[in-house]
Amino acid sequence: MKILLTEFRQESNSFNPTLSSLEFWHHTGEYEGQAVRDTFTDQPCAIGGFLKALDESSLEPEVICGTVMASQSGGVAEQAVMDHYLSRLIPQIEANPGLDGIFVSFHGALMTTDFDDPEGEITKRIRALVGNDTVIAVATDLHAYISQTLVEHANVILGYLTYPHVDHFETGYRTARIGIDAIASDVRPVTAWVPIPMIAPAASYNTLDGAFKEVIDHGHTLRDAGSILDFTVYQMQPWLDIPEPNSAAIAVADNAEDAARYATELAELLYGKRYEFKSSLATxxxxxxxxxxxxxxxxxxxxxxxxxxxxxxxxxxxxxxxxxxxxxxxxxxxxxxxxxxxxxxxxxxxxxxxxxxxxxxxxxxxxxxxxxxxxxxxxxxxxxxxxxxxxxxxxxxxxxxxxxxxxxxxxxxxxxxxxxxxxxxxxxxxxxxxxxxxxxxxxxxxxxxxxxxxxxxxxxxxxxxxxxSDLMRLPFTRLPTTIYPWRDDPAPEWTVTYAPIAGRRA
Ligand SMILES: [Zn+2]
Known part of the structure; x- marks a missing residue:
């Protein structure tokens, strides 16, 4: 088994007027090959989790460390940053034909000057390059924007389950484990995605107590009971001025029916608690x-x-x-x-x-x-x-x-x-x-x-x-006011989209 891992991670904010340049990204460094292992082995980050899961797998996969670059959050990234990343990553993939898997760490809420959804675009380009047999497993932040494009081109998508985020490593580990199963297990995991028409200020919820903890706890209960293999409930980062925003629920199960059923259940649960995600601000x-x-x-x-x-x-x-x-x-x-x-x-x-x-x-x-x-x-x-x-x-x-x-x-x-x-x-x-x-x-x-x-x-x-946190007062110009909190509709007819099931060892 041959797996390439890579990272391209930043959280964008449409209302910060300073674009994030490649120089800004490079404050955090750029790594590939052995430098990735030297820097991130056992570190509390998604790449550390990928490495751990791959290294301990009894299938002894060959691990190729592609480019890893991440940046402190900031204004929208200059397109040159994404172009630079792809100019490194694409030859790394081409130099390794026959990859069984590509494990990617994204934040998930990046914007570039050319793309509202660069993670979806990058995944689409990787897919075009490697074909449908290679498993693409994506680990993200809990605040990712999970788009239709990403779901159509990745096979596994999972994010943090904690906020404050303390499970970066575990998220990389979980994603890689399911990614390995998607390649080699007899029963292929199925990823189901349900978009949720709402955004909430990030300071209004956490997983230490309150309404959001109840949602995440429910996911854990489903997983502990064996109803699902894994899940994530995404609260989309609310400072992205994009035309098709959504929060989302993802469930991974060993069959499509359960993945759909429980992703919908988690979506319904989050949307039902929308009134509880309000910040009370003092002067x-x-x-x-x-x-x-x-x-x-x-x-x-x-x-x-x-x-x-x-x-x-x-x-x-x-x-x-x-x-x-x-x-x-x-x-x-x-x-x-x-x-x-x-x-x-x-x-x-x-x-x-x-x-x-x-x-x-x-x-x-x-x-x-x-x-x-x-x-x-x-x-x-x-x-x-x-x-x-x-x-x-x-x-x-x-x-x-x-x-x-x-x-x-x-x-x-x-x-x-x-x-x-x-x-x-x-x-x-x-x-x-x-x-x-x-x-x-x-x-x-x-x-x-x-x-x-x-x-x-x-x-x-x-x-x-x-x-x-006062979302209604932010100068959105592209975000449609058809989602909560601008509109307060009853729960919608939930739509389920399945990520494709890949893997060459059918
Ligand atoms: Zn986050």
Whole structure:
């Protein structure tokens, strides 16, 4: 058995005006061949999971490591990024005729300047190249946009089952296991897809508690009972301005009837709970007032999800910092910002220097900036390891980094933010969140995995930005207002589409 694995992963945000260039992608590196094994073996990512499942398979597959490239979320990718990826991947496939399988790790919510659904397009091109006998197994994020095109050209599609996402590795592992079965097992797994006409703000649900946990728990119950082999319930990333959006349910079973039945059941369940996926947003001023209240346990975590780089926003909005400086009084506060010019300036000035700094709005002109006298408290190389539990041990690189102090407000200033949901974004730079009254976290839900352990309170604030939870106020121009929350129809006639069943050893 011969399997090629590859990754092309980024989450796009249509409302971030800065396109994601190849240079931006390359901050995270590009790997192929032995470098993939050296970098990702046993790492908490989908490729690590692929490798584990393939290496432990009794069928002893030959594993070819094709190109692996992933990027921090951001604005729509320049088409040159996808062209570059294909210019690497296509020759790798051509150089290995007779592949039994291609296992692909996508985020699933990428857009390029030419394609609304690049993952579907790429899978279609791979299929055209390898024919119908090669199994294409795709692992994705839970926030993927699963399109008709992807389903028509992949054989297996599975995504994360956790949010905050802590099962990247397991998702790669599950996908590869089913992919191997699709190639070699006597009973071929059948993948059924049911699109769901809704999107929900990412900060309004998680799998730790509440309505979405109930949906995912139901899937686990079906799997544990042997009714299905696997499943995913997708909540589409809501900041994609595309003409055919959908959330989705996928069920994989050993027969078509069960795959269809349970995918429909999961779709019905998610849609039925749509009213429960609402964010309640506090005003910035109210959260600051909470931080000033000495009777409140600290730290107060102010969730600025609208400016979350994890969700593709620019991470350069200082709207919250502006209010902290204006009305925060004596509270000790911490924030973070993407501002490459300010980070470089701090490095030129050196530790202890005081100067006038302008922070913010270097990437998105619509963002708020602040200007004031600040002290360069510390300088860093921006390399740190996540403490987890999500992505524990993963190395993040955020470029040249400085901590600037404006009175009682400490700001981590970096070149390109990453690991936003992990407390080490602060701790590694000398800011211990538990000693602060107010900590700004630019993430939607990922941070709950780490911050819940010590937060006095977690409050989502109504902040401006490309990843706003207030979907109705975002400037969609192409997304049809025929889905929830724009339209609130009763459950539709569910349509089931099967991914093709492939495999040469029939
Ligand atoms: Zn996600």
């Amino acid at each position: 910035i001023d109210d959260v600051i007032a909470l931080a000033k209240d000495t009777s409140q346990p600290k730290p107060i975590i102010l969730v600025d999800s609208a400016d979350s780089c994890n969700a593709g926003a620019s991470g350069d909005n200082m709207a919250v910092a502006e209010q902290i400086l204006a009305i925060g009084g004596n509270i000790r506060a911490a924030s973070v910002v993407n501002d490459a010019p300010a980070a470089r300036k701090a490095h030129e000035l050196g530790v202890g220097a005081t100067a006038e700094f302008t922070l913010g709005a270097t990437r998105n002109p619509a963002s708020t900036s602040i200007t004031g006298e600040a002290r360069v408290k510390s300088l860093h190389d921006g390399v740190f390891r996540q403490e987890g539990p999500a992505g524990r041990g993963m190395t993040q690189r955020i470029g040249r980094t400085a901590v600037l102090t404006f009175g009682n407000l400490d700001v981590v200033v970096c070149e390109w933010m990453a690991g936003n949901g992990d407390p080490q974004l602060y701790r590694a730079h000398g800011i211990e969140p538990t000693l602060y009254d107010l900590v700004v976290v630019k993430a939607s839900t990922s941070f709950r995995a780490g911050y819940s352990a010590f937060a006095g309170a977690i409050v989502e604030a109504d902040t401006p930005g490309a990843a706003s």
